[in-house]
Amino acid sequence: MSSAPAGTRPDPNDPSRPKRGLQPDDLAARDTIYRPDLLAGQVLLISGGGSGMGRAAATLAARLGADVAICGRNEEKLAATRDHIAAVTGRDILVQPMSIRDPEAVDGLMDAVWSRFGRIDTLVNNAGGQFPQDAIDFSRKGWLAVIDTNLNGSWWMMQAAATRWRDADAPGNIVNIVANVERGMPQAAHTCAARAGVIYLSKTLATEWAPHRIRVNCIGPGVIETEGFGVYPEEALKRFHKANPMKSRGDAWDVAEMIAYLASPAARFITGDLLVIDGGQAQWGVVWPGGMPDYFDEGGAFA
Numbered sequence: 421m422s423s424a425p426a427g428t429r430p431d432p433n434d435p436s437r438p439k440r441g442l443q444p445d446d447l448a449a450r451d452t453i454y455r456p457d458l459l460a461g462q463v464l465l466i467s468g469g470g471s472g473m474g475r476a477a478a479t480l481a482a483r484l485g486a487d488v489a490i491c492g493r494n495e496e497k498l499a500a501t502r503d504h505i506a507a508v509t510g511r512d513i514l515v516q517p518m519s520i521r522d523p524e525a526v527d528g529l530m531d532a533v534w535s536r537f538g539r540i541d542t543l544v545n546n547a548g549g550q551f552p553q554d555a556i557d558f559s560r561k562g563w564l565a566v567i568d569t570n571l572n573g574s575w576w577m578m579q580a581a582a583t584r585w586r587d588a589d590a591p592g593n594i595v596n597i598v599a600n601v602e603r604g605m606p607q608a609a610h611t612c613a614a615r616a617g618v619i620y621l622s623k624t625l626a627t628e629w630a631p632h633r634i635r636v637n638c639i640g641p642g643v644i645e646t647e648g649f650g651v652y653p654e655e656a657l658k659r660f661h662k663a664n665p666m667k668s669r670g671d672a673w674d675v676a677e678m679i680a681y682l683a684s685p686a687a688r689f690i691t692g693d694l695l696v697i698d699g700g701q702a703q704w705g706v707v708w709p710g711g712m713p714d715y716f717d718e719g720g721a722f723a
């Protein structure tokens with residue numbers, strides 16, 4: 421299969437496509453390995469908490485006793501998540517519609533969380549995304565959209581959280597959701613550049629901010645089935661699991677449990693690290709999120 425030509429964009433809301441990702445009822449029912457009060461007294465701010473991994477992490481954190489704040493651009497998704505978490509846990513989470521690309525909106529978000537909960541213990545930078553395209557065809561606007569979201573947006577959030585921790589003389593903890601970049605990411609070069617930037621930014625900040633008692637780590641998910649898969653063509657999705665030797669996809673709960681671990685006291689001595697959750701993808705293969713080009717496909721040998 422050739423990669424999708426520039427301009428053909430799958431509609432993530434196409435009703436004829438299968439519904440993907442864990443639904444709210446799944447998140448309420450899934451077992452957790454953690455004790456029920458693991459995060460009691462803690463405050464977690466999770467960006468992109470209205471869907472996918474962010475919603476799973478928000479639900480798990482609330483189930484483990486944390487106060488939770490989530491943000492994203494789509495108010496409806498945020499409100500639905502708030503209502504569901506309230507029904508499942510009785511906890512009233514804070515939701516704030518905003519874009520992480522806007523540094524003023526990021527400041528407003530941080531102020532809102534401090535004002536409501538009086539602290540932030542863990543910031544989870546999960547909001548982000550990209551679209552599949554051969555790099556040679558990137559438009560300027562498309563390149564900027566991905567870099568501005570995944571790299572700049574993550575940075576605005578980290579800096580805004582850290583200045584408040586420093587000013588309050590409070591410890592802090594940052595978890596950045598990145599991606600599996602070490603072998604490169606064909607058809608996702610923009611996000612590969614942005615995520616690699618976040619990984620090395622995080623390693624640097626972990627050292628610079630250690631005197632402020634701020635830890636900074638990244639999680640690198642491989643292929644994790646979420647509703648975010650809607651930006652990829654159906655044909656390409658058929659092969660996603662072949663990018664790892666386990667020949668399978670993770671789900672949002674797998675990542676949520678890793679986030680809860682990094683938010684817990686068990687992770688107090690971990691900083692500057694990249695925790696990978698990818699079924700072995702890092703030492704195995706690459707994903708072709710737009711469809712494998714004929715040059716590599718050799719008549720369907722890899723199909």
Ligand SMILES: CCCCCCCCC/C=C/C(=O)SCCNC(=O)CCNC(=O)[C@H](O)C(C)(C)COP(=O)(O)OP(=O)(O)OC[C@H]1O[C@@H](n2cnc3c(N)ncnc32)[C@H](O)[C@@H]1OP(=O)(O)O
Nearest residue numbers: 429548549550551559561562565599608643648649707709
């Ligand atoms: C990590 C795993 C890696 C991929 C490789 C591995 C896959 C493994 C599994 C999956 C990993 C996932 O991350 S799944 C999760 C994915 N979730 C998401 O990606 C959701 C969030 N994504 C987005 O919101 C968008 O993709 C993103 C571009 C980042 C932001 O979009 P916005 O509409 O807000 O941005 P705008 O500023 O309006 O600019 C949009 C411009 O982007 C370009 N653009 C947008 N979609 C385009 C498309 N399909 N083809 C060409 N170009 C496109 C055009 O130039 C658009 O301009 P116009 O022409 O004027 O419109």
Ligand SMILES: NC(=O)C1=CN([C@@H]2O[C@H](COP(=O)(O)OP(=O)(O)OC[C@H]3O[C@@H](n4cnc5c(N)ncnc54)[C@H](OP(=O)(O)O)[C@@H]3O)[C@@H](O)[C@H]2O)C=CC1
Nearest residue numbers: 468471472473492493494519520547548549643644646648
């Ligand atoms: N699923 C996977 O296999 C992998 C995913 N990732 C990354 O993990 C993260 C979560 O993805 P996933 O759960 O799969 O997919 P989703 O598409 O469900 O999650 C992305 C979230 O980011 C939010 N978001 C996007 N742009 C902005 C913005 N400018 N400001 C605020 N919020 C924003 C979206 O909310 P809204 O639309 O309301 O703004 C959405 O809730 C993303 O960064 C993704 O790229 C990385 C590797 C693999």
